Amino acid sequence: xxxxxxxxxxxxxxTGQSMTLQCAQDMNHNSMYWYxxxxxxxxxxxxxxxxEGTTDKGEVPNGYNxxxxxKREFSLRLESAAPSxxxxxxxxxxxxxxxxxxxxFGQGTRLTVV
Amino acid sequence: xxxxxxxxxxxxxxxxxxxxxxxxxxxTGYPSLFWYVxxxxxxxxxxxxATKADDKGSNKGFEATYRKETTSFHLEKGSVQVSDSAxxxxxxxxxxxxxxxxxFGGGTRLMVKP
Numbered sequence: 595x596x597x598x599x600x601x602x603x604x605x606x607x608x609t610g611q612s613m614t615l616q617c618a619q620d621m622n623h624n625s626m627y628w629y630x631x632x633x634x635x636x637x638x639x640x641x642x643x644x645x646e647g648t649t650d651k652g653e654v655p656n657g658y659n660x661x662x663x664x665k666r667e668f669s670l671r672l673e674s675a676a677p678s679x680x681x682x683x684x685x686x687x688x689x690x691x692x693x694x695x696x697x698x699f700g701q702g703t704r705l706t707v708v
Numbered sequence: 709x710x711x712x713x714x715x716x717x718x719x720x721x722x723x724x725x726x727x728x729x730x731x732x733x734x735x736t737g738y739p740s741l742f743w744y745v746x747x748x749x750x751x752x753x754x755x756x757x758a759t760k761a762d763d764k765g766s767n768k769g770f771e772a773t774y775r776k777e778t779t780s781f782h783l784e785k786g787s788v789q790v791s792d793s794a795x796x797x798x799x800x801x802x803x804x805x806x807x808x809x810x811x812f813g814g815g816t817r818l819m820v821k822p
Contacts, residue, residue: 598751625808627809627810629812634716634814634815635814636712636797636812636813636814636815637752637797637810637812638812639809639810639811642809644808652809684751684752686752686810688808690808695808696742696754696757697752697754697808697810699744699751699752699753700751701749701750701751702750702751
């Protein structure tokens with residue numbers, strides 16, 4: 595029973611490098627999300643995908659791109675990493691509905707940009 | 709826009725002490741309210757939720773009541789254990805939002821000492 599799986603768990607990048615964070619869920623959820631977690635700031639939404647084939651910006655989308663590859667997979671790309679993107683990144687999914695449903699989270703990716 | 713404010717931590721308690729973590733929210737409609745918990749090195753897990761005014765969510769000895777008149781959803785537990793040490797996040801979800809997005813507070817770290 596995997597739930598939400600993120601890879602990699604840890605990554606160190608140099609400024610200007612690019613990388614893609616992968617996320618997959620096996621719960622047949624329609625909605626998927628990428629959040630970043632910074633100390634004292636809780637989780638902030640980067641991008642989300644309400645359903646397969648759609649993506650929308652969240653609170654902090656600058657410097658990121660996303661792809662909803664299929665219903666299971668939602669990737670986050672950093673085209674040119676900056677130190678300000680050092681953070682812990684969480685992918686989440688939820689069944690589409692009335693806003694009353696639970697979100698399931700992956701274990702996170704700790705990214706350091708030097 | 710929607711926002712969630714929760715008390716800053718860390719909160720340090722002795723085992724069997726009473727716990728309260730305050731949470732207040734601002735929302736344009738009638739949100740659902742959640743408490744998520746993050747244990748060290750893990751992703752967030754749903755602890756409890758409430759979907760309408762005066763609802764009480766409960767789980768693992770934790771409780772929170774949806775108070776519309778004070779726009780609050782305070783988390784309480786009568787007797788904490790060392791295993792409750794974690795970061796607790798209050799969150800809301802706007803049912804008018806098709807993306808089912810969560811808005812999080814900044815998180816409160818709880819440390820319970822034997």
